[in-house]
Amino acid sequence: GEDVEQSLFLSVREGDSSVINCTYTDSSSTYLYWYKQEPGAGLQLLTYIFSNMDMKQDQRLTVLLNKKDKHLSLRIADTQTGDSAIYFCAETTASGGSYIPTFGRGTSLIVHP
Amino acid sequence: EAGVAQSPRYKIIEKRQSVAFWCNPISGHATLYWYQQILGQGPKLLIQFQNNGVVDDSQLPKDRFSAERLKGVDSTLKIQPAKLEDSAVYLCASSLRLAGSTDTQYFGPGTRLTVL
Numbered sequence: 001g002e003d004v005e006q007s008l009f010l011s012v013r014e015g016d017s018s019v020i021n022c023t024y025t026d027s028s029s030t031y032l033y034w035y036k037q038e039p040g041a042g043l044q045l046l047t048y049i050f051s052n053m054d055m056k057q058d059q060r061l062t063v064l065l066n067k068k069d070k071h072l073s074l075r076i077a078d079t080q081t082g083d084s085a086i087y088f089c090a091e092t093t094a095s096g097g098s099y100i101p102t103f104g105r106g107t108s109l110i111v112h113p
Numbered sequence: 114e115a116g117v118a119q120s121p122r123y124k125i126i127e128k129r130q131s132v133a134f135w136c137n138p139i140s141g142h143a144t145l146y147w148y149q150q151i152l153g154q155g156p157k158l159l160i161q162f163q164n165n166g167v168v169d170d171s172q173l174p175k176d177r178f179s180a181e182r183l184k185g186v187d188s189t190l191k192i193q194p195a196k197l198e199d200s201a202v203y204l205c206a207s208s209l210r211l212a213g214s215t216d217t218q219y220f221g222p223g224t225r226l227t228v229l
Binding site: 004035040041042043044045048088090092099101102103104106 | 117221222223
């Protein structure tokens, strides 16, 4: 079955760049997403990439996709303390006309002042 | 634009009791999802509705969980009877589901269930 793996923790200093990595197993993934979850809140979509793209940049966020290795990364430039949260990688696979999402376990990003 | 609304925000029950959660998706969103998020894990899809029809419920424990979306708008998720391992945050999400879209999901704040 589909599986999405992420490292559990990442600690960075304020102002540095953060890179959160994700691997997935389903080669038929159509879209790959990054969500942010702050304590006590639901998930907030940060960005997404279609599976035929290699890179997508959106302000401080850069998503890189290596489809051959099934590896996705999220780079946050100039990381701020407000970026401290759990970041989830997710993929969707088309199945019978619907899109079935699978999430990773999340990476806790801790930003030190 | 109002977001996805869920209630209650918190619920504490004893095992073997019943509980129901309610979700109001974003207006006009055809697709509604219920997820279970156990502490320290990512959300796991329980059921997906397209309007008032079930698209996928393969991970819904049907012996105790049920969900409905009778008029294609609001939805309820019920657990009867609850077990200790049902303690989790139950997230509702909705998406517009335009053909060829990214199917972006918008999440509600969740209902935190504690089963004692």
